[in-house]
Amino acid sequence: MDTTLIIMAAGIGSRFGGGIKQLTEMGKHKELIIDYSIYDAMEAGFNKVVFIIRKDIEKEFKEKIGNRIEQYINVEYVYQSLEDIPKGFTVPEGRTKPWGTGQAILCCKDVVKEPFVIINADDYYGKEAFVKLHDFLVSNEAKSDYYNMAMAGFILKNTLSKNGSVTRGICIVDDKEYLADIYETRGIQQVNDKIVCDNAYVQEWITLDHKASMNMWAGYPDFIEYLDKGFKEFLSHLSDFNPKTKEYLLPEIVGQLLKENKTKVKVLETQDNWFGITYLEDKERVQNEFAQLIEQGIYPEKLWK
Structure with a gap:
């Protein structure tokens, strides 16, 4: 079965080089975080990559990333604006x-006709999540009465930064490992052995071991079709919010579908550590993490032969 990896990269800045976190070199041969994600996805069985970018960074993006990846896997581009x-x-x-991320995935409607997984360009997810989500997609199918989906459920303590607070989708999971609710929560950080955050309700029950969404979703083309309808509804009610800043976000979209009983989302737990450069101070730590993975034999020193 054909499966596609959708990579949200429209947030990459137009000033390529120093200061753009998605383009920070992590490996010894100038590999970026995005290289490792694609490498892991290919190992898991994905055979196409769709990059969501902005038109104004197309030339630079292809020079820095896309042209290299095209040698190893089928690549397509869509453009968010x-x-x-x-x-x-x-x-x-x-x-x-x-x-926002909902509109970003909607941009794929004409090129993604197969099961897919969504990731961020600047996040490292580990091998386990790609394998579990790919296995889910190939062993399941789209359903006629609800949107059949899955997500990687990271352990919250494995996703934190030591250099400041983070935003995470904090998940409530039922006893059958399906997503019951999700709360987009800001200001998350560890203080001693506890978690503090900006959401007073979540603060009452959140722990280091809660499941967190890192925007790694699996689904079928019918979900992208739904995004088209949902985006029109979102725009129709935009005046109820701040029209200059309100975004059409995947966690909120999935959360609303859950409330309406229109989706079932299998939460596939992963024990892997998430890496990302939320702060400039994270750079050296993440580079060291990749060095350790290479030393352990999880990745070759030169990723692409």
């Missing part, structure tokens, strides 16, 4: 940023 909205709607005055 602020102006890409349905007929009958207009961009609010003063808005400068695109519409």
Whole structure:
């Protein structure tokens, strides 16, 4: 079965080089975090990559990443932009940023016709999650009465930064390992052996061992079709929020589908550590983590032969 890895990279800045965290070199041969994700996905069985980028960074992106990856796997590009909205709607005055992760995945509707997994360009997820999500996709199918999905369930303590607070989708999981609810929570950090955060309700029960979403979702093309309908509804109610900043976000979309009993999301636990450069101070730590993985034989020193 064909399966696609969708990589959200539209947030990469146009100033390539120093200061752009997605393009920080992690491996000894200039490998980026994104290289390791694609390598792991290919090992798990994925045979196509779709990059979601902005048109203004296409040339630089291909030079830095895309042209190299095209030698090893089928690659396609789609483009996220602020102006890409349905007929009958207009961009609010003063808005400068695109519409969030939901709109980003919607950009794939014409090129993704097979089961898929979604990831961020600047996150390292580990091998286990790719294998489990790929196995889910090939052993299941789209359903007619609900959106059949899965997500990688990271252990919260394995996703934290020592250099400041983070934002995570904090998950409530039922006894059958399905997602019951998800709370997009900001200001998360560990203080001694406890977690503190900006959400007073979540603060009452959150622990180091809670499951967290890192925006690694698995689904079928019918979910992308739903995003098209949902985006129009989102824009119709935009005036209820701040039109300049409100985003169409995957955790909120999935959360609403859960409330309406229109989706079932299998939470596939992974014990792997998540790595990412949330802060500049994270760079050296993450580079050291990759060095250790290479020393342990999990990755070759030169990723692409």
